[in-house]
Amino acid sequence: xxxxxxxxxxxxxxxxxxxxxxxxxxxxxxxxxxxxxxxxxxxxxxxxxxxxxxxxxxxxxxxxxxxxxxxxxxxxxxxxxxxxxxxxxxxxxxxxxxxxxxxxxxxxxxxxxxxxxxxxxxxxxxxxxxxxxxxxxxxxxxxxxxxxxxxxxxxxxxxxxxxxxxxxxxxxxxxxxxxxxxxxxxxxxxxxxxxxxxxxxxxxxxxxxxxxx
Amino acid sequence: xxxxxxxxxxxxxxxxxxxxxxxxxxxxxxxxxxxxxxxxxxxxxxxxxxxxxxxxxxxxxxxxxxxxxxxxxxxxxxxxxxxxxxxxxxxxxxxxxxxxxxxxxxxxxxxxxxxxxxxxxxxxxxxxxxxxxxxxxxxxxxxxxxxxxxxxxxxxxxxxxxxxxxxxxxxxxxxxxxxxxxxxxxxxxxxxxxxxxxxxxxxxxxxxxxxxxxxxxxxxxxxx
Numbered sequence: 196x197x198x199x200x201x202x203x204x205x206x207x208x209x210x211x212x213x214x215x216x217x218x219x220x221x222x223x224x225x226x227x228x229x230x231x232x233x234x235x236x237x238x239x240x241x242x243x244x245x246x247x248x249x250x251x252x253x254x255x256x257x258x259x260x261x262x263x264x265x266x267x268x269x270x271x272x273x274x275x276x277x278x279x280x281x282x283x284x285x286x287x288x289x290x291x292x293x294x295x296x297x298x299x300x301x302x303x304x305x306x307x308x309x310x311x312x313x314x315x316x317x318x319x320x321x322x323x324x325x326x327x328x329x330x331x332x333x334x335x336x337x338x339x340x341x342x343x344x345x346x347x348x349x350x351x352x353x354x355x356x357x358x359x360x361x362x363x364x365x366x367x368x369x370x371x372x373x374x375x376x377x378x379x380x381x382x383x384x385x386x387x388x389x390x391x392x393x394x395x396x397x398x399x400x401x402x403x404x405x406x407x408x
Numbered sequence: 409x410x411x412x413x414x415x416x417x418x419x420x421x422x423x424x425x426x427x428x429x430x431x432x433x434x435x436x437x438x439x440x441x442x443x444x445x446x447x448x449x450x451x452x453x454x455x456x457x458x459x460x461x462x463x464x465x466x467x468x469x470x471x472x473x474x475x476x477x478x479x480x481x482x483x484x485x486x487x488x489x490x491x492x493x494x495x496x497x498x499x500x501x502x503x504x505x506x507x508x509x510x511x512x513x514x515x516x517x518x519x520x521x522x523x524x525x526x527x528x529x530x531x532x533x534x535x536x537x538x539x540x541x542x543x544x545x546x547x548x549x550x551x552x553x554x555x556x557x558x559x560x561x562x563x564x565x566x567x568x569x570x571x572x573x574x575x576x577x578x579x580x581x582x583x584x585x586x587x588x589x590x591x592x593x594x595x596x597x598x599x600x601x602x603x604x605x606x607x608x609x610x611x612x613x614x615x616x617x618x619x620x621x622x623x624x625x626x627x628x629x630x631x632x
Contacts, residue, residue: 249448251447255558256542256545256546256553256554257545257546259550259553259557296562345497347511375478376476376478376627380627
C-alpha cells in the first residue's frame with residue numbers, strides 16, 4: 196500500500212505528531228523515496244503552514260506544533276536521507292541578525308534546508324554583521340540565509356550584504372532573506388538574491404534559483 | 409470648511425492613552441480600529457484604507473495612531489489630505505514616548521517582552537495568551553510549551569507604567585508572568601510625548617512619515 200503524500204502534508208498542517216511519525220515510517224517501509232516524502236509531503240505541508248500563519252488562520256502554538264511534527268518526522272527520515280544525500284545539495288550558513296533574538300522561522304528554515312540535503316551551519320541569534328561575513332568566508336556556503344523579525348533590525352541584512360561585497364565574497368553565494376517584516380521589495384532594495392515569505396517555501400525557491408543560474 | 413481639522417485613526421490598543429491626551433477637542437475626531445488587525449497585516453491595510461477614504465471627506469488632515477505594524481501601514485494610498493504616520497515599528501514605541509526611548513531600552517534591556525494595562529486587559533500577556541487563546545487550540549501542555557518557545561530568548565518581561573488606574577494590579581500581573589516563564593521583571597516609566605504629538609503635532613520628520621496626496625506609503629519610509 197502506498198502512502199498518500201497529501202495525507203502527510205495534511206498531518207503536518209494539522210500538527211498530528213504521532214500520525215505523521217507513523218505515516219513517515221510506513222512510507223519508508225513501502226519503499227517510497229525519502230526525498231519524495233520530504234519534497235512532496237513534508238515541505239508542501241510546512242509551506243501551507245506558513246501561508247495559513249500569514250493569513251491569520253493558524254496561531255503560533257499550532258505553527259509550533261506543526262514544526263514539532265516536522266522535526267519528529269525528520270528524525271525518522273534523516274538517516275535515510277543522509278545515505279549520500281546530506282551535504283549533497285550544498286552548504287548553507289544561516290543566522291538571525293544583530294539585535295534580533297527571534298529564531299523560530301530561522302530554525303525552521305534551517306531544518307528544511309538540512310532535510311533537502313544541505314549541510315547547515317546555524318550561527319544563531321543576535322549575530323553581528325562580521326559574524327555572517329566570517330562564517331561566509333570560513334565555510335564558503337552556497338547559500339547564506341538571514342532572518343529578522345523586527346523592522347528595527349531588518350536593515351542589518353543590507354549591511355551584511357555590503358560587507359560581503361567589501362570582502363569580495365558576495366558573488367560566491369546566493370543570499371536568501373526572510374522574517375515577518377521582510378518583503379520582496381526590501382530584498383530587491385538591499386540586493387538579496389532571494390526572499391522567502393516562509394520557511395516552507397525557502398528550499399523550493401532556492402532550488403528554482405539555482406536551476407536558473 | 410470640512411467638519412474636522414484633524415482625524416486620528418488609531419488602534420484600540422492605544423485608546424486609553426490617546427483619550428487621556430485628547431481632552432475632548434471638538435475639532436479633532438478620534439476613530440478606533442479593532443486591536444488584533446496586525447495579526448493579519450493585509451487585512452489591516454484594507455480596513456485602514458477604507459476608514460481613511462471615508463474619513464478624508466470630513467477632515468483636513470489624517471494622522472494614524474499606528475506604527476508600521478507588521479507592514480500593515482505600508483501600501484496605504486493617501487487621500488487628498490495626505491497622510492501622517494508615526495515613524496515607528498509598533499505601538500510599544502508609542503507607549504514609551506518615541507523612538508529614542510525605545511532604542512535606549514532596546515539596547516539596555518535586550519530581549520524584552522513589553523506589557524501595558526491594555527495588553528493585559530485584552531489577555532495578550534503570555535499567561536493570558538496561554539490561558540485564553542492557545543490552550544483552546546492545542547491543549548494546555550502544548551500551549552505552555554509554545555509560549556516558552558516563543559519567548560525563550562527573551563530576558564525580561566516589562567511593565568510599561570503609564571500611571572493608569574489599578575497600577576498595582578498590572579504590575580503584579582506582569583510579575584506573575586515573569587515568574588512563571590522564568591524571566592526578570594522590570595518596570596519602565598511610560599511617556600505620553602509621542603501620543604500627544606499624534607494629536608497636537610508638530611509632525612516633525614524625525615518622528616513621522618508624511619505621505620503626499622495620492623501617493624502610497626512605503627516600508628522604506630519607516631526604516632532608519
